[in-house]
Amino acid sequence: MTKQxxxxxxxxAVCYHYDNTLAGEVQxxxxxxxxxxxxxxxxxxxxxxxxxxxxxxxxxxNFIKDYWHDWFPRLPxxxxxxxxxxxxxxxxxxxxxxxxSDKCSNPFGVSVTSHILDSMxxxxxxxxxxxxxxxxxxxxxxxxxxxxxxxYYGIKLHVLGEKQYKTLPSPRMIEITPASxxxxxxxxxxxxxxxxxxxFADKAYLDAxxxxxLAQRNVSIITPIKLAKGQKILSSADKLLxxxxxxxxxxxxxxxxxxQEKTKIQLASKVRSDSGLIAFVFARVAALVWFxx
Numbered sequence: 001m002t003k004q005x006x007x008x009x010x011x012x013a014v015c016y017h018y019d020n021t022l023a024g025e026v027q028x029x030x031x032x033x034x035x036x037x038x039x040x041x042x043x044x045x046x047x048x049x050x051x052x053x054x055x056x057x058x059x060x061x062n063f064i065k066d067y068w069h070d071w072f073p074r075l076p077x078x079x080x081x082x083x084x085x086x087x088x089x090x091x092x093x094x095x096x097x098x099x100x101s102d103k104c105s106n107p108f109g110v111s112v113t114s115h116i117l118d119s120m121x122x123x124x125x126x127x128x129x130x131x132x133x134x135x136x137x138x139x140x141x142x143x144x145x146x147x148x149x150x151x152y153y154g155i156k157l158h159v160l161g162e163k164q165y166k167t168l169p170s171p172r173m174i175e176i177t178p179a180s181x182x183x184x185x186x187x188x189x190x191x192x193x194x195x196x197x198x199x200f201a202d203k204a205y206l207d208a209x210x211x212x213x214l215a216q217r218n219v220s221i222i223t224p225i226k227l228a229k230g231q232k233i234l235s236s237a238d239k240l241l242x243x244x245x246x247x248x249x250x251x252x253x254x255x256x257x258x259x260q261e262k263t264k265i266q267l268a269s270k271v272r273s274d275s276g277l278i279a280f281v282f283a284r285v286a287a288l289v290w291f292x293x
Contacts, residue, residue: 006048006051006291007044007048007068007071010044010047010048010290010291011040011041011044013099013102013290014040014043014044014047014095015040017095017098018039018040018043018091021094021098022039022091022094022095025090025091025094026039026087026088026090026091036074037072037074037075037076037080037084039084039088039091041072041074041075042081042084042085042088043088043091043092043095045060045064045068045072045075045081046060046085046092046279046283047283047286047287047290048064048287049061049063049064050263050283050284050287051287051290051291055263055264055267056270057078057081057082057085058078061075061078061081061082085276085279085283086273086275086276086279087275088279089274089275089276089278089279089282090275090278092278092279092282092283092286093278093282095282095286096174096282096283096285096286096289099286099289099290100171100172100173100174100289103170103289103293113162113163113196113197113198114162114163114197114198114199114200114248115160115161115162115163115169115172115197115198115199115200116160116161116163116169116199116200116201116248116249116251116252116255117158117159117160117187117199117200117201117205117221117252118158118159118201118202118249118252118253118256119156119157119158119159119183119186120156120157120159120256120259120260120266121143121145121148121152121154121155121156121157121179121266122154122155122156122157122176122265122266122268122277122281123152123153123154123266123267123268123269124136124140124152124153124154124155124268124269124271124277125152125153125154125269126150126152126153126269127150127151127152129153130142130151130152130153131153133153135271135272135273136271136272136273136274136276136277137274138274139155139176139178139274139277139278140153140154140155140178140179140277141153141178141179141180142179142180143156143178143179143180143181144179152179153179154179154268155176155177155178155179155277155281156176156177156178156179156181156183156186157174157175157176157265157281158173158174158175158176158177158183158186158187158190159171159173159174159252159255159256160172160173160174160190160191160199161251161252161255163200163248163251164251168251168254168255168258169251169252169255170293171285171289173190174282174285175190176278176281182204183204183205184204184205184206184207184210187201187205188210191214191219194217194219195217195218195219196217196218196219197218197219198219198220198222199219199220199221199222200221200222200223200245200248200249200252201221201222201223201245201249202223202224202249203223203224205221205223206223222245222248223245224245224246259284259288262288262292263284263287263288265280265281265284265285268280268281
């Protein structure tokens with residue numbers, strides 16, 4: 001498919017969801033309630049720019065201005081474009097959900113399917129600045145990433161993906177929390193309504209009472225086995241189960257690495273506001289889901 005056709009197809013999908021679902025979320029009570037440069041154009045440009053490897057708003061704006069201006073003749077100034085992206089932050093969240101729904105061929109509850117659950121850091125300020133950073137304070141705080149052995153200021157991206165045969169998981173649920181939020185604490189909220197799924201996760205999600213509660217909804221969480229107090233080695237059965245869980249989780253780790261490689265989603269050091277951070281994260285999710293699945 002040519003770039004022109006990709007852009008047209010993306011624009012049509014954005015227009016469809018905007019007209020049927022999203023327009024009510026961005027109603028304007030002003031004289032400029034129907035701007036000449038439309039919300040659908042702005043959404044399309046941002047997603048298309050990310051898909052083309054432009055990861056900063058300025059780079060996306062210049063890319064469209066230099067190569068696609070004939071397609072968007074009413075493109076405003078960079079300052080107005082940047083302001084519009086922040087204004088549409090919540091729309092990117094909903095659009096990502098709708099794109100995931102569009103691509104999902106097996107909704108929860110249809111049959112028991114295997115999923116993988118994990119989180120990844122979105123770094124607004126690295127270790128050296130994590131104590132003094134103050135931007136996007138409505139969403140961010142200081143947390144620790146054990147896999148990278150680092151403290152950081154930012155948020156966590158929690159991903160529940162459906163396992164796919166010999167390929168990356170297909171995302172089903174994606175949410176964000178402050179960096180200090182426990183993976184287990186958020187998982188209890190994230191999975192509150194799920195049914196009929198099997199989930200592979202790491203030891204952070206171990207909680208026997210919660211697992212019993214999930215079992216009532218036919219939800220099982222498989223994690224590596226943790227040594228009991230005083231226990232030095234695992235039994236053969238426990239070793240096998242731990243090995244299966246660890247191999248399954250490799251897919252979500254590859255998925256997280258792939259998202260970072262494609263969108264630089266973990267590097268949010270230039271974000272300065274809550275709305276900017278929301279748009280930064282969920283526009284990348286929406287672009288990946290639309291162009292890669």
